[in-house]
Amino acid sequence: xxxxxxxxxxxxxxxxxxxxxxxxxxxxxxxxxxxxxxxxxxxxxxxxxxxxxxxxxxxxxxxxxxxxxxxxxxxxxxxxxxxxxxxxxxxxxxxxxxxxxxxxxxxxxxxxxxxxxxxxxxxxxxxxxxxxxxxxxxxxxxxxxxxxxxxxxxxxxxxxxxxxxxxxxxxxxxxxxxxxxxxxxxxxxxxxxxxxxxxxxxxxxxxxxxxxxxxxxxxxxxxxxxxxxxxxxxxxxxxxxxxxxxxxxxxxxxxxxxxxxxxxxxxxxxxxxxxxxxxxxxxxxxxxxxxxxxxxxxxxxxxxxxxxxxxxxxxxxxxxxxxxxxxxxxxxxxxxxxxxxxxxxxxxxxxxxxxxxxxxxxxxxxxxxxxxxxxxxxxxxxxxxxxxxxxxxxxxxxxxxxxxxxxxxxxxxxxxxxxxxxxxxxxxxxxxxxxxxxxxxxxxx
Amino acid sequence: xxxxxxxxxxxxxxxxxxxxxxxxxxxxxxxxxxxxxxxxxxxxxxxxxxxxxxxxxxxxxxxxxxxxxxxxxxxxxxxxxxxxxxxxxxxxxxxxxxxxxxxxxxxxxxxxxxxxxxxxxxxxxxxxxxxxxxxxxxxxxxxxxxxxxxxxxxxxxxxxxxxxxxxxxxxxxxxxxxxxxxxxxxxxxxxxxxxxxxxxxxxxxxxxxxxxxxxxxxxxxxxxxxxxxxxxxxxxxxxxxxxxxxxxxxxxxxxxxxxxxxxxxxxxxxxxxxxxxxxxxxxxxxxxxxxxxxxxxxxxxxxxxxxxxxxxxxxxxxxxxxxxxxxxxxxxxxxxxxxxxxxxxxxxxxxxxxxxxxxxxxxxxxxxxxxxxxxxxxxxxxxxxxxxxxxxxxxxxxxxxxxxxxxxxxxxxxxxxxxxxxxxxxxxxxxxxxxxxxxxxxxxx
Numbered sequence: 001x002x003x004x005x006x007x008x009x010x011x012x013x014x015x016x017x018x019x020x021x022x023x024x025x026x027x028x029x030x031x032x033x034x035x036x037x038x039x040x041x042x043x044x045x046x047x048x049x050x051x052x053x054x055x056x057x058x059x060x061x062x063x064x065x066x067x068x069x070x071x072x073x074x075x076x077x078x079x080x081x082x083x084x085x086x087x088x089x090x091x092x093x094x095x096x097x098x099x100x101x102x103x104x105x106x107x108x109x110x111x112x113x114x115x116x117x118x119x120x121x122x123x124x125x126x127x128x129x130x131x132x133x134x135x136x137x138x139x140x141x142x143x144x145x146x147x148x149x150x151x152x153x154x155x156x157x158x159x160x161x162x163x164x165x166x167x168x169x170x171x172x173x174x175x176x177x178x179x180x181x182x183x184x185x186x187x188x189x190x191x192x193x194x195x196x197x198x199x200x201x202x203x204x205x206x207x208x209x210x211x212x213x214x215x216x217x218x219x220x221x222x223x224x225x226x227x228x229x230x231x232x233x234x235x236x237x238x239x240x241x242x243x244x245x246x247x248x249x250x251x252x253x254x255x256x257x258x259x260x261x262x263x264x265x266x267x268x269x270x271x272x273x274x275x276x277x278x279x280x281x282x283x284x285x286x287x288x289x290x291x292x293x294x295x296x297x298x299x300x301x302x303x304x305x306x307x308x309x310x311x312x313x314x315x316x317x318x319x320x321x322x323x324x325x326x327x328x329x330x331x332x333x334x335x336x337x338x339x340x341x342x343x344x345x346x347x348x349x350x351x352x353x354x355x356x357x358x359x360x361x362x363x364x365x366x367x368x369x370x371x372x373x374x375x376x377x378x379x380x381x382x383x384x385x386x387x388x389x390x391x392x393x394x395x396x397x398x399x400x401x402x403x404x405x406x407x408x409x410x411x412x413x414x415x416x417x418x419x420x421x422x423x424x425x426x427x428x429x430x431x432x433x434x435x436x437x438x439x440x441x442x443x444x445x
Numbered sequence: 446x447x448x449x450x451x452x453x454x455x456x457x458x459x460x461x462x463x464x465x466x467x468x469x470x471x472x473x474x475x476x477x478x479x480x481x482x483x484x485x486x487x488x489x490x491x492x493x494x495x496x497x498x499x500x501x502x503x504x505x506x507x508x509x510x511x512x513x514x515x516x517x518x519x520x521x522x523x524x525x526x527x528x529x530x531x532x533x534x535x536x537x538x539x540x541x542x543x544x545x546x547x548x549x550x551x552x553x554x555x556x557x558x559x560x561x562x563x564x565x566x567x568x569x570x571x572x573x574x575x576x577x578x579x580x581x582x583x584x585x586x587x588x589x590x591x592x593x594x595x596x597x598x599x600x601x602x603x604x605x606x607x608x609x610x611x612x613x614x615x616x617x618x619x620x621x622x623x624x625x626x627x628x629x630x631x632x633x634x635x636x637x638x639x640x641x642x643x644x645x646x647x648x649x650x651x652x653x654x655x656x657x658x659x660x661x662x663x664x665x666x667x668x669x670x671x672x673x674x675x676x677x678x679x680x681x682x683x684x685x686x687x688x689x690x691x692x693x694x695x696x697x698x699x700x701x702x703x704x705x706x707x708x709x710x711x712x713x714x715x716x717x718x719x720x721x722x723x724x725x726x727x728x729x730x731x732x733x734x735x736x737x738x739x740x741x742x743x744x745x746x747x748x749x750x751x752x753x754x755x756x757x758x759x760x761x762x763x764x765x766x767x768x769x770x771x772x773x774x775x776x777x778x779x780x781x782x783x784x785x786x787x788x789x790x791x792x793x794x795x796x797x798x799x800x801x802x803x804x805x806x807x808x809x810x811x812x813x814x815x816x817x818x819x820x821x822x823x824x825x826x827x828x829x830x831x832x833x834x835x836x837x838x839x840x841x842x843x844x845x846x847x848x849x850x851x852x853x854x855x856x857x858x859x860x861x862x863x864x865x866x867x868x869x870x871x872x873x874x875x876x877x878x879x880x881x882x883x884x885x886x887x888x889x890x
Binding site: 186187189192193195196197198199200201202203207226228261262263266268269271272273281284285286287288289333 | 632634640642645647648673708714716718733734
């Protein structure tokens, strides 16, 4: 009997835990720990192979005890906590898998992990995760056919499914709201026709691209962090264009940029007197003092947009000009904005979410300039079995299983970019309906 | 014989070291340590009471030995190193003085310093430093006369003196260039007519004020960090307006904002291939790919200014569109920009610098709304005996002397806001020509 230790039973754990319990039969014990015991219990139910328990990553004794009895550790904890789990995994010699971006703390454990012969596998969710696996598969196919890759652009978005985008933003939170509020902070860095390009945070949401998705139409894409690091990861040293982006419906970025321009997404300082401050005062605090004109007019003039525009409708719909009191002390601007948005961008009980991912590969093959579009659209079942939980949890579960069953053994700090991982996982994901539709066109001859 | 230990013999140490040596007579030994022995030597000369030595703050043995033999420690090291000195001062029980902003690390040593009965005195330069002392003196006078302070605005600038501002920016580096390039990063927070106001970094240089300085004319002021913390420091809990700013000549902020908007002041990531990159490519890397229009035109269109404007003249004069190669690997945007600026914003051998400081106090006295302007203008002697070195070094020296002579003994983490410090120091500064000219007018009755 092998023991799978899952740490964290939040939003994205539903499908992961279900997958593990479904496949447990008489060979696996699935232990699920969460700081809120109830979260773990509700996910495990009374499955004979499952065990829910209260888990606190800041209790070193419990951490050591749980990892010692595990055969593999899957961390769904907040990303900043992964390194604590990883340190213990390295010390005790256990494999670990996460869906989060590889951090510098974990990267620094590479040598130690190799010495212990264990795998620390990162970026196994949807973005990062499925994006890496599907991109590497197409890149490998193009190379194998003798093609030369010229440009690679890859975008992903967590959105509401068609029919449920019933608000002026065509957006709701389908994922950690805090990450959405802070998105773009690192700016965007990418490569365009051989030129390195750098977009600072305050320009990320105005310098956007558009993409077309079959059957769904036009979407906006804003640049996502540092695309340049993936040139090396993907082995694409001579590539001339490399871009990674985040997908939103048209109009979102322009309106979101208002909050960025104001400074309302700042998370570095605590505002004064937020207990008594209203939403309207919150917005007004980012603009110059002037009592003669309404806050709405002042905002439109300050940031140069039309007071009768759709953008103003989006802002008004959020209630940011209301006299509602924030009513909580010690908040940063970003936390106040999140509080306001959470009331409005909430999924209704019948809503479904959607993940959209699109890769675009420009390449030369036998003297012909070709372009391949590879698109995944996956719609969630309901607000519990979301597309986000499925596309994050299932690849994570499948990769953990590969390692647990000894099918992937390369030690050290890893990403899922090797065919031995991505081929079986992408095939298995397809059986769950998580699959890519490809279109390959000739650009010029 | 008492020993004064001065750590750091850089730009701002000239007047400090001279003051200490001039007043040493047969009672003080002045030890000056710097990582570059030559810097310390050139400042000490062959004065019989002075001793220059090579000093490395990262050598704990040397740090302990030097502090042990000192009666007072003055740190002019880069601000990030002060806490290492402070820790040792607290451990050994020695008083310490710096010209830098009080850091959270040093604030945390308050209890330990009190227990040891030692003073950790911070913010003893010009800004912060002379600003605190002169403001507290005026505030105290207004209160003593029975007045009620309504608004307090305080601005300081390190500039070139009139007659030497002979470039399109009317600005040259008279101080640590890196601090100038990174200025404003924390944004600005202040209080205006009872409303808290927050300006994010990318709006700091466009939301500016102007002030009038007697005999010098109009200057621009941009918001400087968090003004709100000083309400408590100054004991001004009911104040309705509180603002601290940095002074520049007209036109500077609008042109500097171009670099902020581009992202060229970013210090958080290293750019690719800076060894071969030209200045022109550096600027182009912050704009979208487009080979059809020149970089100058693209920049003017991107940031919405006139290609034939004075602003473009300022930018062109800096050489940012030239094909000069940066020629150094591993640089952040901020470091590249600094490198470009250092060639142009260099003081000529005959140049003089200038410190301008202006406080504005709105107050009610006997039913009359009055306004007091308190202005200091101090011009340096030459490029070595600068206004910056005098106004940073002299108050620092005088405050250290007060403590050394046992005239100020309040233990713990301190700022120079007590009359026992600021009265004698401001009087002594006046004998060096560092003095304020006051104007007090009636606004309404």
